[in-house]
Amino acid sequence: MAITTTKSAYRKGLVDAAPFILVIIPFSSLFGILATEAGLSVFETLAFSVVVIAGAAQFTALQLMQEHAPTAIVLASALAVNLRMAMYSASLTPYIGAAPLWQRALAAYLTVDQSYVCSMAQYEKEPDMTIPQRMSYFFGCVTPIVPLWYLFTLLGALLGAQIPESWALDFALPITFLAMIAPMFRTPAHVVAAVVASVAALVTAGVPYSLGLILAGLAGMIAGAQTEVWLESREKGQAG
Amino acid sequence: MIDTGTLWFVIIALGLGSFGLRFVFTGLVGDREMPAWLLRHLRYTAVAILPALVAPQVLWPAATDGTFDPARVAAAAVTLGVGIMTKNVLGAIIAGAATLYAMLWLLG
Numbered sequence: 565m566a567i568t569t570t571k572s573a574y575r576k577g578l579v580d581a582a583p584f585i586l587v588i589i590p591f592s593s594l595f596g597i598l599a600t601e602a603g604l605s606v607f608e609t610l611a612f613s614v615v616v617i618a619g620a621a622q623f624t625a626l627q628l629m630q631e632h633a634p635t636a637i638v639l640a641s642a643l644a645v646n647l648r649m650a651m652y653s654a655s656l657t658p659y660i661g662a663a664p665l666w667q668r669a670l671a672a673y674l675t676v677d678q679s680y681v682c683s684m685a686q687y688e689k690e691p692d693m694t695i696p697q698r699m700s701y702f703f704g705c706v707t708p709i710v711p712l713w714y715l716f717t718l719l720g721a722l723l724g725a726q727i728p729e730s731w732a733l734d735f736a737l738p739i740t741f742l743a744m745i746a747p748m749f750r751t752p753a754h755v756v757a758a759v760v761a762s763v764a765a766l767v768t769a770g771v772p773y774s775l776g777l778i779l780a781g782l783a784g785m786i787a788g789a790q791t792e793v794w795l796e797s798r799e800k801g802q803a804g
Numbered sequence: 805m806i807d808t809g810t811l812w813f814v815i816i817a818l819g820l821g822s823f824g825l826r827f828v829f830t831g832l833v834g835d836r837e838m839p840a841w842l843l844r845h846l847r848y849t850a851v852a853i854l855p856a857l858v859a860p861q862v863l864w865p866a867a868t869d870g871t872f873d874p875a876r877v878a879a880a881a882v883t884l885g886v887g888i889m890t891k892n893v894l895g896a897i898i899a900g901a902a903t904l905y906a907m908l909w910l911l912g
Contacts, residue, residue: 621818638814639817639818642821643821647825650829651853652849653826653827654849655846657834657838658838658846665834668834732905732908742858742883743886746891746896747887749851753848754848758852761853762855763859765860766860777853781849781852782852784848785852787852
């Protein structure tokens with residue numbers, strides 16, 4: 565279904581991001597549960613999710629605060645975990661950089677793994693979308709994600725019940741990310757980027773403060789870009 | 805217990821910092837032209853960062869204290885395989901989850 569209006573772009577974003585509900589619910593409930601177990605009030609827990617809106621960074625900060633790590637270390641570690649958001653911001657810029665400033669600011673606040681991967685997949689698939697359509701699509705993607713992030717943080721904090729470990733909800737996140745990435749392997753360069761990044765992530769797993777993730781990401785991006793250059797020059801060589 | 809003052813400081817500072825990271829390019833670069841070499845690298849951000857985020861969780865899941873778990877590896881492989889073949893996100897998620905629970909049940 566091609567997007568023809570900003571309204572249909574919003575609706576398509578909403579539908580495309582719907583599978584993420586399966587991740588957001590367990591993930592945000594878990595944060596609510598763990599935060600209240602760590603002694604935060606319901607209000608503090610909810611404020612944490614609304615102000616920061618970044619699951620992995622919130623878990624990191626919570627864990628380190630419980631261990632009474634120095635505040636500077638808490639902030640540095642949690643921000644390092646979130647460093648990938650700067651890379652997301654950079655890669656969204658060619659697509660939405662021309663939108664009005666308030667929309668870009670709002671989109672920045674709402675940039676999470678799910679809204680990013682969902683939007684990028686669409687922008688790459690339909691490069692002819694207008695800027696308003698892209699923004700509508702982005703806000704469509706956010707609609708089933710962010711309100712539930714708040715709501716289930718709150719419910720988790722209120723209920724405080726333990727989700728049984730046998731449900732293996734830890735794996736909801738890897739499964740949805742893999743499912744989202746798979747259709748993005750459109751060229752050999754994309755595959756090379758993913759393989760190099762994965763291997764690099766395993767090799768750098770011991771690097772502190774999650775900086776291994778950033779190194780692995782950079783390695784994958786360089787590998788993808790180099791493969792693209794190499795494939796292009798080979799094509800030219802054959803044509804000439 | 806976490807000190808209330810520290811907690812609020814962390815929440816607000818982390819909120820501002822995270823917003824800064826998300827706004828740095830979309831907000832400040834805006835529609836200025838970026839060099840071709842940079843754009844070429846940015847095209848691979850999603851397919852690089854997300855697998856890098858997932859790979860260690862697949863091979864060394866926190867839930868099993870980092871020991872290799874055949875059920876989780878099989879679930880990841882099925883999700884990726886179904887996703888690549890069908891390009892259907894929801895289908896891949898369901899196939900992966902079904903594999904995970906079937907394997908966990910079988911391996912008990």
